[in-house]
Amino acid sequence: MAKEYTGKDLGAEDLYFVPLGGTGEIGMNLNLYGHKGAWLMVDLGIIFGDPRLPGIDVEMPDPEFIVQRREDLAGLILTHAHEDHIGAVPYLWPELRCPVYATKFTAALVRRKLAEVGLLDEVPLIEVPLSGTFQVGPFEIELVTLTHSIPEPNAVIIRTAAGTVLHTGDWKFDPEPLVGETYDEQRLKALADENVLAMVGDSTNSMVWGEAGSESDVRRHLLEVVRPLKKRVAVACFASNVARLETVIHVAEECGRRVCLLGRSMHRIVECAREAGYLRDHQPFVSEDEIDFLPREAVLLLCTGSQGEPRAALWRIARGDHPSVALDAGDTVVFSSRVIPGNETTIFELQNSLAEMGIAVVTDHDHEIHVSGHPGRDELIQMYQWVRPQVAVPVHGEARHLAAHAEIAKQCQVPQQIVGRNGMVVRLAPGNAEVVDTVPSGRLVYDGRRLLSRDSPVLKGRQKMMFNGAVAVTLVMDERGALDGEPDISTVGLFEPHEEEEDLAAVEIAIADAVQRLGRRERKDDAAVEEAAAQAARRAINRLLGKKPMVMVHVIRFE
Structure with missing residues (x-):
C-alpha cells in the first residue's frame, strides 16, 4: 500500500501537493509541493478587504502549516506580479525566511514592496531569467513563458525523482500580447513526450466558452x-x-x-x-x-x-x-x-x-475594450492536448470553476482529476493520485500594523458594532455596594440626536433596577454587576430599537 501523508519523512518516492490559498476561491494563492524532506512554495498572494470586515484592507492565507516546517522550506517561486500571487510576501516572509525567486519585472515590484516595510536588505530575492532553469532544494525548476494580463507570466515545470508537475500559474494563449514575449508553444508541445505526472492549473474562466481574446x-x-x-x-x-x-x-x-x-x-x-x-x-x-x-x-x-x-x-x-x-x-x-x-x-x-x-x-458592454487574462474552455482544451498529463488538479477558482475545469480534463481523456479545496493534501506519487489528508488552513487579515485571524474576536466585535451599534456604561458604586448616582451612558450608531435623551433615560432606569435587584454580595462583585447592567442595557435597547448592541460596562468603586 502506498504511504499516506504524515507531515514528516518526505521520501524520494513521495510527491505531495498542498494548497493553502487559491483553491475554492479566486485570489490569495499559496501552493506547496513536498518531496524528499523539503517543501517548495509557489506564490504567496492576497485579496483586498471584504466590506463585511470594517477596517481591513487585505486578507491572505494562513501559512501556519508551513511556518511550523519552515526549516524544510527550500524556497518560494513567484509566477508573476499580480497581487494575488505576490502581495503577501512583505507580510508573511518574516515567518518563512526562505529564498524568493522571480523574473525581472516581478522582482522589480517585489523589491518596492519589501522596501516599504524595511525588508529589502533582508530578503534573499533571486532574479531568474525567462525560460530559465534552476535548482531549489530537491526540486529542479524550469520556467515556461506564457501570456497573461501582466508581463512575464510563467508556468513552472517542477521535476522531482517522483515525477514532473506543470504548475501553470495564470495564463492564456495570446498570439499578439503587444508587451513581452508570446507563449512558448514549442516548449508546451514538447511536454507531451516527457510523461508529465500532473498539471496544476488555472480554472478562472473554465465556464467561459471560446478563448480569452488578444x-x-x-x-x-x-x-x-x-x-x-x-x-x-x-x-x-x-x-x-x-x-x-x-x-x-x-x-x-x-x-x-x-x-x-x-x-x-x-x-x-x-x-x-x-x-x-x-x-x-x-x-x-x-x-x-x-x-x-x-x-x-x-x-x-x-x-x-x-x-x-x-x-x-x-x-x-x-x-x-x-x-x-x-x-x-x-x-x-x-x-x-x-x-x-x-x-x-x-x-x-x-x-x-x-x-x-x-x-x-x-464600458466593455458598449465596445470590445477589454479581454480577460485567463484561458477560456478552448484554451484549456488546447493545453491538455499539448501537455497530456496523467492527473489534472484544478486550482485558482471557486468550487464551480474547479468542477468545470475537471470536467474539461476528463473530456480531454486525462486519466485522473482531483478537485479539492484549501488544506487538502494530495498525494501525487507514488501510486494513484488521491486526497489523503487535510491540514489546517484559513485566512489572516492585516489590521493596522498587525496580522489577525479572520475569526479573531477583535473582528467579530467590530462587525457587531458596525451592524448593531455600541453602548458604554459607567457605574459608580459606594462602599456599601449601592449605586452612587445615575448610570452614565454613551452610545454609537444607535440613536438620532433628537431621540437620545428620552430613550437613554429609559435605559438608565433599566440598568439601575437590574443592579439594585442584585443581592448584597453580588453588588460587591464587579463581574456580576457588569453582567447584570449589560444584560439590562441590551434588553432595553432591543425593546426600543430592535437592536442588540455591543455593551461595555465599567464599574468604579469608592471604598
Missing part, C-alpha cells in the same frame, strides 16, 4: 472609441496590465493626445515596466500640473480606479476632491476593464456619479 484586438477597438472624441478623455484600467497601458499610450499618441498618469500604482507599475525594458518608446508623460495648459482635446488621463476604489484617482475626480485634475460635462471616461464580482456596487456608484456630471461613460 490585447491586439483591444487596441483596435479602443482606437475606434477614442479617435472621434473631442474633449478630455480618461481611461481607467488595471495598472498591472502593462500591455493595456501600452495600448492606451499608443492610442493617445495616434489621436494626438498627451498622456497624464494618475494614481500611485500607475506610476509604480510604469517605473517597474521601464526598469524591466518595457514602455520605453513613447513621448514623455505630462504631469498633473501641466494638463490645464493644454487644450482639453489634447489630453488623455490614464487613471487608477476601474474597480471603484474610493481612494483611487478616478473616484477623487468624480467627488471633485482631486487636488489638480477635473473632468467637465462633455468629457468621456472609458473603463477598459471588467467588473470583478463583489465590486459592482462601488463601480456603478462611480459610473452614476460621472453620468450625473454630464460625463460620458464607456
Whole structure:
C-alpha cells in the first residue's frame, strides 16, 4: 500500500501537493509541493478587504502549516506580479525566511514592496531569467513563458525523482500580447513526450466558452472609441496590465493626445515596466500640473480606479476632491476593464456619479475594450492536448470553476482529476493520485500594523458594532455596594440626536433596577454587576430599537 501523508519523512518516492490559498476561491494563492524532506512554495498572494470586515484592507492565507516546517522550506517561486500571487510576501516572509525567486519585472515590484516595510536588505530575492532553469532544494525548476494580463507570466515545470508537475500559474494563449514575449508553444508541445505526472492549473474562466481574446484586438477597438472624441478623455484600467497601458499610450499618441498618469500604482507599475525594458518608446508623460495648459482635446488621463476604489484617482475626480485634475460635462471616461464580482456596487456608484456630471461613460458592454487574462474552455482544451498529463488538479477558482475545469480534463481523456479545496493534501506519487489528508488552513487579515485571524474576536466585535451599534456604561458604586448616582451612558450608531435623551433615560432606569435587584454580595462583585447592567442595557435597547448592541460596562468603586 502506498504511504499516506504524515507531515514528516518526505521520501524520494513521495510527491505531495498542498494548497493553502487559491483553491475554492479566486485570489490569495499559496501552493506547496513536498518531496524528499523539503517543501517548495509557489506564490504567496492576497485579496483586498471584504466590506463585511470594517477596517481591513487585505486578507491572505494562513501559512501556519508551513511556518511550523519552515526549516524544510527550500524556497518560494513567484509566477508573476499580480497581487494575488505576490502581495503577501512583505507580510508573511518574516515567518518563512526562505529564498524568493522571480523574473525581472516581478522582482522589480517585489523589491518596492519589501522596501516599504524595511525588508529589502533582508530578503534573499533571486532574479531568474525567462525560460530559465534552476535548482531549489530537491526540486529542479524550469520556467515556461506564457501570456497573461501582466508581463512575464510563467508556468513552472517542477521535476522531482517522483515525477514532473506543470504548475501553470495564470495564463492564456495570446498570439499578439503587444508587451513581452508570446507563449512558448514549442516548449508546451514538447511536454507531451516527457510523461508529465500532473498539471496544476488555472480554472478562472473554465465556464467561459471560446478563448480569452488578444490585447491586439483591444487596441483596435479602443482606437475606434477614442479617435472621434473631442474633449478630455480618461481611461481607467488595471495598472498591472502593462500591455493595456501600452495600448492606451499608443492610442493617445495616434489621436494626438498627451498622456497624464494618475494614481500611485500607475506610476509604480510604469517605473517597474521601464526598469524591466518595457514602455520605453513613447513621448514623455505630462504631469498633473501641466494638463490645464493644454487644450482639453489634447489630453488623455490614464487613471487608477476601474474597480471603484474610493481612494483611487478616478473616484477623487468624480467627488471633485482631486487636488489638480477635473473632468467637465462633455468629457468621456472609458473603463477598459471588467467588473470583478463583489465590486459592482462601488463601480456603478462611480459610473452614476460621472453620468450625473454630464460625463460620458464607456464600458466593455458598449465596445470590445477589454479581454480577460485567463484561458477560456478552448484554451484549456488546447493545453491538455499539448501537455497530456496523467492527473489534472484544478486550482485558482471557486468550487464551480474547479468542477468545470475537471470536467474539461476528463473530456480531454486525462486519466485522473482531483478537485479539492484549501488544506487538502494530495498525494501525487507514488501510486494513484488521491486526497489523503487535510491540514489546517484559513485566512489572516492585516489590521493596522498587525496580522489577525479572520475569526479573531477583535473582528467579530467590530462587525457587531458596525451592524448593531455600541453602548458604554459607567457605574459608580459606594462602599456599601449601592449605586452612587445615575448610570452614565454613551452610545454609537444607535440613536438620532433628537431621540437620545428620552430613550437613554429609559435605559438608565433599566440598568439601575437590574443592579439594585442584585443581592448584597453580588453588588460587591464587579463581574456580576457588569453582567447584570449589560444584560439590562441590551434588553432595553432591543425593546426600543430592535437592536442588540455591543455593551461595555465599567464599574468604579469608592471604598
